[in-house]
Amino acid sequence: xxxxQGHRGARGYLPENTLPAFARALELGVSTLELDVGVxxxxxxxxxxxxxxxxDIARGPDGQWVEHxxxxxxxxxxxxxxxxxxxxxxxxxxxxxxxxxQPLDGTRIPRLADLFQLTESNRxxxxxxxxxxxxxxxxETLPAAQFARALISEVRKARLQDRTTVQAFYWPVLxxxxxxxxxxxxxxxxxxxxxxxxxxxxxxxxxxSPDYQTVSPDKLAAARRWGMKVTVWTVNEPADxxxxxxxxxx
Numbered sequence: 503x504x505x506x507q508g509h510r511g512a513r514g515y516l517p518e519n520t521l522p523a524f525a526r527a528l529e530l531g532v533s534t535l536e537l538d539v540g541v542x543x544x545x546x547x548x549x550x551x552x553x554x555x556x557x558d559i560a561r562g563p564d565g566q567w568v569e570h571x572x573x574x575x576x577x578x579x580x581x582x583x584x585x586x587x588x589x590x591x592x593x594x595x596x597x598x599x600x601x602x603x604q605p606l607d608g609t610r611i612p613r614l615a616d617l618f619q620l621t622e623s624n625r626x627x628x629x630x631x632x633x634x635x636x637x638x639x640x641x642e643t644l645p646a647a648q649f650a651r652a653l654i655s656e657v658r659k660a661r662l663q664d665r666t667t668v669q670a671f672y673w674p675v676l677x678x679x680x681x682x683x684x685x686x687x688x689x690x691x692x693x694x695x696x697x698x699x700x701x702x703x704x705x706x707x708x709x710x711s712p713d714y715q716t717v718s719p720d721k722l723a724a725a726r727r728w729g730m731k732v733t734v735w736t737v738n739e740p741a742d743x744x745x746x747x748x749x750x751x752x
Contacts, residue, residue, distance in 0.1 A: 507630060508532035509736050510551060514600060517588050519549045520609050521620055534628040539614055539653060540574035541644050542582055547614040547656045550574055553634050553642045558596040561586045573642040583610050618660040628665045635672040650678035673705055689733060699725040711735055714742060719749045
């Protein structure tokens with residue numbers, strides 16, 4: 503089975519994790535929207551990749567690029583709406599990596615509820631949502647239990663539990679989801695030297711999501727023996743996609 507995910511919407515075309523990017527991904531025919539979320543100081547679940555405002559993406563009310571990554575959780579939703587995330591900072595590595603991304607000045611960070619409303623008429627689209635946490639920066643977000651509960655509440659409110667998976671590199675947040683919302687599958691993400699299916703299996707993973715560059719036929723075979731599903735990230739080039747498909751058939 504192939505799951506075509508729109509990574510942060512369609513970030514190669516339009517500003518990532520924004521409603522226009524998700525709308526473009528839907529037009530392109532993806533089967534799943536992949537996105538990241540944070541929670542503002544006043545408890546609003548919003549869509550944003552980093553734990554804080556990205557200096558290569560965000561401009562303040564004065565039109566200037568932000569100088570440091572102010573944590574999303576340090577801002578209220580109203581305060582967050584003052585920042586423009588509609589273009590990449592010229593000359594940045596980010597901009598060079600996405601040279602064809604079309605800027606949309608005035609674009610704001612959306613609520614998760616806004617995305618659910620945007621996709622209301624689409625009865626098949628799935629959501630792969632990552633609550634952004636890092637073991638080295640736990641002071642920048644809600645604690646795992648509160649973060650997971652905020653996300654669960656929004657998904658249940660939209661009645662999208664059966665079309666939502668929750669993924670994370672910080673696995674304690676997944677344990678909360680498994681305990682309090684078992685109807686939503688969890689996805690154990692890994693990268694680099696930590697991309698080991700045995701490690702994920704020992705943690706209780708049923709779905710393992712490694713960086714595709716760290717995958718090997720042996721690792722995929724081991725995951726299959728243990729009954730684990732595998733969803734590799736982020737495979738964009740045709741040759742890489744072909745290699746992953748070939749390995750999955752062996």
